[in-house]
Amino acid sequence: MIMRPTGRADGPYSAAFLPQQQMTLRAAEQPISEPVAKLGGQPVWLDGPAWPVDPSTGNPLVFIGQFPVPGDTVRLAYLFVDEEDRIMGGTNPEAGDAVLLVQPDGRIPPSTVIGPPGTQGRTLWRWGPDESEIPVEWHVDLQPVAPEIDRSINDQAAFERSLRGERPAAEVPDGEDLHDYMGGAACYPNLFARVEAPWQFLFKISDAPDDKDPYFLNFGYGYGYGFVSPDHREGRFFWECS
Numbered sequence: 001m002i003m004r005p006t007g008r009a010d011g012p013y014s015a016a017f018l019p020q021q022q023m024t025l026r027a028a029e030q031p032i033s034e035p036v037a038k039l040g041g042q043p044v045w046l047d048g049p050a051w052p053v054d055p056s057t058g059n060p061l062v063f064i065g066q067f068p069v070p071g072d073t074v075r076l077a078y079l080f081v082d083e084e085d086r087i088m089g090g091t092n093p094e095a096g097d098a099v100l101l102v103q104p105d106g107r108i109p110p111s112t113v114i115g116p117p118g119t120q121g122r123t124l125w126r127w128g129p130d131e132s133e134i135p136v137e138w139h140v141d142l143q144p145v146a147p148e149i150d151r152s153i154n155d156q157a158a159f160e161r162s163l164r165g166e167r168p169a170a171e172v173p174d175g176e177d178l179h180d181y182m183g184g185a186a187c188y189p190n191l192f193a194r195v196e197a198p199w200q201f202l203f204k205i206s207d208a209p210d211d212k213d214p215y216f217l218n219f220g221y222g223y224g225y226g227f228v229s230p231d232h233r234e235g236r237f238f239w240e241c242s
Contacts, residue, residue, distance in 0.1 A: 001019055001144065002070070003017045003018065003019060003021060003070040003142075003182065003183045004017065004018065004070055004071075005017055005070055005071055005232075006018055009200045009201075009230075010197055010198075011196065011197030011198060011199065011200070012186065012193035012195050012196070012197065012199050012200065012201050012227060013157065013160070013161060013164075013166070013185070013186070013193065013201075014185065014200075014201075015183065015184050015185050015201075016183075016200030016201055016202070016228075017070045017182070017183035017184070017200075017201075017202065018183055018184060019144065019145070019150075019183060019184070020145045020150055020153065020181055020182070020183045020184025020185075021142040021143060021144065021145060021181060021182050021183055022142070022143045022144070022145050022178060022180065022181050023037070023140050023141070023142060023143075023180040023181055023182060023203070023205070024140070024141045024143055024180075025039070025138040025139070025140065025141075025214055026138065026139040026140075026141055027138060027139070028041065028137040028138060028139055031137065032044070032137060032139065035066075035068075035074055035076055036066075036068065036139070036140075037065075037066065037067055037068055037139075037140035037141075037142060037182075038065055038066055038137065038138060038139055038140055039064065039065035039124055039136070039137070039138045039140055039215060040063075040064075040065060040123050040124035040125075040135065040136045040137040040138055040215060041123060041124075041135075041137030042063070042123065043063055043066060043078050044066060044076070045103060046074070046075070046076060046103040046104045047103040047104045047105070047106070049117075049119075049120075050101060050103075050108070050114050051063075051080070051114065051115050051119040051120055051121060052080045052096075052099040052101065052112050052113060052114055052115065053113050053114070053115040053119065053121075054082045054089070054096070054097055054113075055095075055096040055097070055111065055113045056097075058113075058115075059082070059121070060115055060119055060120060060121025060122070061080035061081055061082050061083075061089075061097070061098075061099060061121055062080060062081055062082070062083045062121055062122045062123065062124065063078070063079075063080055063121065063122070063123045063124065064079040064080065064081055064123075064124050064217070065078075065079055065124065065140065066078045066079070067079070067140075067182065067202065067203050067226060068182075069102065069202065069228055069232050070183070071232055073104070073105075073232075074104075075102060075103065075104065075106075075232060076102070076103055077100050077101070077102050077202060077226060077228060077235045078100070078101045078102075078103070079098075079099070079100050079224075079226065079237060080098070080099045080100075080101070080121075081097065081098040081099075081237075082097040082098065083122075083218075086209075086216075086218055087218060088207075088217065088218050088219060088239065090219075090224065090237055090238055090239045091194075091238060091239065091240065092194070092238065093194055093195050093227075093236040093237060093238040094109075094110075094111050094236075095111060096109075096111035096112050096113060098237045098238065098239070099112045099235075099237070100226050100227070100228075100235030100236060100237040101235060102228065102232065102233055102234055102235050105233060106233045106234060106235075107229075107233050107234040109234060109235065109236065122135075123135055123137075124136055124137075124215050124216075124217075125215065125216055126211075126213065126214060126215045126216055127210075127211035127213075127216060133216075136214065136215050138214065138215070142182060145178065145181065145184075148175065148176070149175070149176050149177075149178050150184070151175065152173060152175025152176050152177065152178075153175075153177065153178055153181075153184060153185060153187060154184070154185055155170070155173040155175060156173045156175070156177065156187045157185035157186065157187055158170050159171070159172060159173050160187060160188065160191050163191055164191065164192070178204075179204070179205075179206035179223070180204065180205050180206055181203065181204055182202060182203040182204075183202075183203075184201075185201070186201040186204055186225060187204075188225070188240065189222055189223065189240055189241055189242040190240055190242070193225065193227075194238045194240065195227050195236050195238065198229065198230045199227040199228070199229065199236055200227060200228055200229070200230060201225065201226075201227055202226045202227055202228050202235075203225070203226045204223055204224070204225055204226075205217070205223065205224045205225075205226075206219070206222075206223050206224075207219035207220070207221060207222060207223070207224070207239070209221065219239040219240075219241060220239075220240075220241035221241055221242075222239055222240050222241025222242065223239060223240070223241075224237060224238070224239035225237065225238055225239070225240075
């Protein structure tokens with residue numbers, strides 16, 4: 001089932017897109033050139049190249065992946081982050097060291113600096129022998145979420161809203177969590193999103209800091225969160241850990 005906008009979301013704590021779908025990886029046998037969900041490789045630009053650079057250093061950010069934005073228009077959100085000494089940018093969604101660009105007809109976030117024509121940085125990689133860096137590219141398949149996990153995530157999101165005083169008290173949930181998914185409600189390690197309404201939750205992705213992981217992302221053993229504006233033309237991203 002394809003995700004669709006709900007039209008009812010009031011910000012980063014409610015479901016802007018349903019149904020919730022799990023992201024699973026499948027190795028790419030050849031470079032992916034279609035506007036589909038993927039991690040690594042080269043961006044499949046819909047409006048032409050627009051590679052972001054770090055505002056403080058001018059260094060090109062690392063391309064992490066692209067994610068479909070649900071709706072009637074084929075639209076992608078491209079995630080780029082700064083990486084210095086294996087530390088990822090992105091703890092402040094307004095700093096410009098982690099950028100979620102939207103195409104086509106997207107707006108460049110105010111904190112984002114786009115490099116001059118021809119700018120291109122590294123793409124997602126994994127650890128190889130002797131700590132070598134091996135570029136990777138993965139298909140991201142979107143699969144239905146098991147009903148019990150869907151309920152568990154919704155229960156956790158409801159519990160967090162009760163702790164923020166946004167709804168009546170709720171019981172502490174004890175169900176299973178899901179680490180990598182698109183749509184539905186988000187659960188945050190520290191209970192609060194680092195963006196406010198009207199930003200709408202799009203995806204959650206876990207870090208992968210170890211040499212046995214399919215790619216390298218260092219979020220301090222935490223999670224990254226992508227958001228879009230209500231008109232789906234601008235993005236934000238941050239990560240946090242417990």
